[in-house]
Amino acid sequence: MSSERSACQQGLQPAHCTGCHHLDTCDATGRGAEALLGLRQIVQRVALVGDGEYLYRPMTPFRAIYAVRSGMAKSVALDASGREQVLDFHLPGEWFGLDAIGLDHHENAVISLGRTQFCRFPIDALMALGSREPAVQWHLMQVMARQIRHRQLRSGDHPSDVRMAAFLIDLSDRRAALFLDARHLPLPMQRTDIANHLQLAPETVSRLLTRFRGQGLIGIDRQGVTLLDGVTLRRLGCQVLEAA
Amino acid sequence: MSSERSACQQGLQPAHCTGCHHLDTCDATGRGAEALLGLRQIVQRVALVGDGEYLYRPMTPFRAIYAVRSGMAKSVALDASGREQVLDFHLPGEWFGLDAIGLDHHENAVISLGRTQFCRFPIDALMALGSREPAVQWHLMQVMARQIRHRQLRSGDHPSDVRMAAFLIDLSDRRAALFLDARHLPLPMQRTDIANHLQLAPETVSRLLTRFRGQGLIGIDRQGVTLLDGVTLRRLGCQVLEAA
DNA sequence: CGACTCTTTGATCCTGATCAACACCGGTGG
DNA sequence: CCACCGGTGTTGATCAGGATCAAAGAGTCG
Numbered sequence: 001m002s003s004e005r006s007a008c009q010q011g012l013q014p015a016h017c018t019g020c021h022h023l024d025t026c027d028a029t030g031r032g033a034e035a036l037l038g039l040r041q042i043v044q045r046v047a048l049v050g051d052g053e054y055l056y057r058p059m060t061p062f063r064a065i066y067a068v069r070s071g072m073a074k075s076v077a078l079d080a081s082g083r084e085q086v087l088d089f090h091l092p093g094e095w096f097g098l099d100a101i102g103l104d105h106h107e108n109a110v111i112s113l114g115r116t117q118f119c120r121f122p123i124d125a126l127m128a129l130g131s132r133e134p135a136v137q138w139h140l141m142q143v144m145a146r147q148i149r150h151r152q153l154r155s156g157d158h159p160s161d162v163r164m165a166a167f168l169i170d171l172s173d174r175r176a177a178l179f180l181d182a183r184h185l186p187l188p189m190q191r192t193d194i195a196n197h198l199q200l201a202p203e204t205v206s207r208l209l210t211r212f213r214g215q216g217l218i219g220i221d222r223q224g225v226t227l228l229d230g231v232t233l234r235r236l237g238c239q240v241l242e243a244a
Numbered sequence: 245m246s247s248e249r250s251a252c253q254q255g256l257q258p259a260h261c262t263g264c265h266h267l268d269t270c271d272a273t274g275r276g277a278e279a280l281l282g283l284r285q286i287v288q289r290v291a292l293v294g295d296g297e298y299l300y301r302p303m304t305p306f307r308a309i310y311a312v313r314s315g316m317a318k319s320v321a322l323d324a325s326g327r328e329q330v331l332d333f334h335l336p337g338e339w340f341g342l343d344a345i346g347l348d349h350h351e352n353a354v355i356s357l358g359r360t361q362f363c364r365f366p367i368d369a370l371m372a373l374g375s376r377e378p379a380v381q382w383h384l385m386q387v388m389a390r391q392i393r394h395r396q397l398r399s400g401d402h403p404s405d406v407r408m409a410a411f412l413i414d415l416s417d418r419r420a421a422l423f424l425d426a427r428h429l430p431l432p433m434q435r436t437d438i439a440n441h442l443q444l445a446p447e448t449v450s451r452l453l454t455r456f457r458g459q460g461l462i463g464i465d466r467q468g469v470t471l472l473d474g475v476t477l478r479r480l481g482c483q484v485l486e487a488a
Numbered sequence: 489c490g491a492c493t494c495t496t497t498g499a500t501c502c503t504g505a506t507c508a509a510c511a512c513c514g515g516t517g518g
Numbered sequence: 519c520c521a522c523c524g525g526t527g528t529t530g531a532t533c534a535g536g537a538t539c540a541a542a543g544a545g546t547c548g
Contacts, residue, residue, distance in 0.1 A: 077397075083400070085399060099389050099393050102385070102386035103389075108396070127378075127382070130382075134378070134381065138374075141385060141388065144345075144385065145344065148391060153323075155329060155331060155395070156323055160504065190526070191528095192526085192527095201504070203527090204504060204505075205527095207529080404535075434495090435496095436494085444537090446495080447497085447537080447538085451496080451536095
């Protein structure tokens with residue numbers, strides 16, 4: 001809501017993956033697979049995006065897909081009636097923006113949560129690379145297929161506590177896959193974002209977290225939550241999640 | 245529920261797209277685009293699948309992706325607790341099964357609604373074709389991207405009547421795109437399938453259809469519904485749908 | 489015709505939304 | 519340093535949309 005300039009076209013630099021903390025676990029650059037090393041040649045770095053600022057928004061021309069380099073971001077759709085829908089939260093190394101493939105503009109927005117750095121993969125460079133090296137295209141397709149499956153899993157309707165538990169466990173698992181601390185989950189987004197994403201009222205999110213704390217499942221502090229009883233939490237949430 | 249043999253590996257024949265009713269509108273064979281004609285060389289035809297029979301199910305090895313040739317089918321996920329979730333209904337020419345790309349087995353089931361014919365695209369032939377002809381891979385990616393967007397649209401939470409209206413309008417629009425009758429919608433699936441898909445109780449589906457009929461929006465007969473006031477229905481449902 | 493399944497209709501209940509008030513924290517300016 | 523303020527999060531009270539329970543009606547197939 002604060003400043004609303006679009007960072008999309010500004011401050012692009014050729015990036016050096018060397019030295020990136022997430023090099024080994026970065027989906028966007030293929031986790032170091034031989035045939036995908038070309039991805040590291042075409043990546044650009046986007047200037048730091050401040051809290052609440054847009055990386056892109058609906059109708060922004062579709063020129064590139066992105067990954068988080070450091071920080072966290074959310075994808076938001078604006079439906080016909082103007083109401084926001086938080087689609088996803090993005091962690092470092094996770095690709096997003098692939099949903100605009102085949103269009104000439106993005107259909108939803110990506111907004112930084114806290115100060116975030118992004119990596120940018122220009123779509124024309126990606127196409128050129130993919131034509132030379134089919135493995136790149138298959139990699140993209142695998143990422144997209146995983147996104148479809150991830151979304152399929154959440155398409156069931158489950159009680160609010162199950163959804164909340166699944167959300168926390170999912171975040172924890174994704175952090176584990178990035179070799180980040182899977183016990184302590186920073187939640188830089190607002191409660192209303194979590195609520196919106198889980199299709200709950202903010203009040204309900206608050207109540208559920210309080211209840212989970214009362215049950216000794218989690219600890220809560222200003223920056224996020226700490227998982228205290230991951231086993232029970234997972235048993236609750238696994239009514240919706242399977243192994244990704 | 246009836247017979248449960250898997251038709252996946254049986255009765256495969258080289259197909260001839262020539263003569264297929266949906267040749268011009270078939271997403272799976274690229275709507276006749278030059279660079280995608282190779283798709284018509286690798287397609288196979290699957291033996292007729294009877295009502296309620298499985299085309300594939302979870303844990304079926306992932307060997308091919310499919311399209312409906314004639315009839316209708318549903319995709320169903322079985323979540324951890326064994327409860328079914330109807331993910332999608334498939335119309336002729338619509339590709340499905342792409343969500344298993346990158347895995348060695350399918351994660352959900354496809355079940356025939358009525359007697360249905362399927363086209364089969366073996367994944368190894370598809371990969372070979374895609375390596376020779378990058379346009380094929382881009383086409384696949386565009387189809388997947390469209391599926392992601394389609395799913396994003398439905399991820400908001402809307403009142404039951406909006407969801408129902410959106411469902412009917414979506415079906416109608418997809419039929420129009422296939423040059424099928426967009427006013428009369430055959431609904432070969434059970435009410436429980438529609439309910440499950442829309443995350444409603446079967447009773448609610450029944451009540452909503454009855455209410456819509458009372459408002460003069462639709463007519464109901466045994467094989468499906470007829471749209472009588474598409475404008476009002478669309479205004480209701482467009483709170484969730486945008487142009488695909 | 490009769491058994492069965494699917495759908496429709498009616499009555500009641502419950503989860504989570506909404507409305508409302510308060511607590512907390514960070515920042516700003518006196 | 520502290521009072522004030524706005525935004526965010528928590529807690530409580532009430533309400534309603536849709537689920538559930540229950541039963542009857544309508545097709546379908548043997």
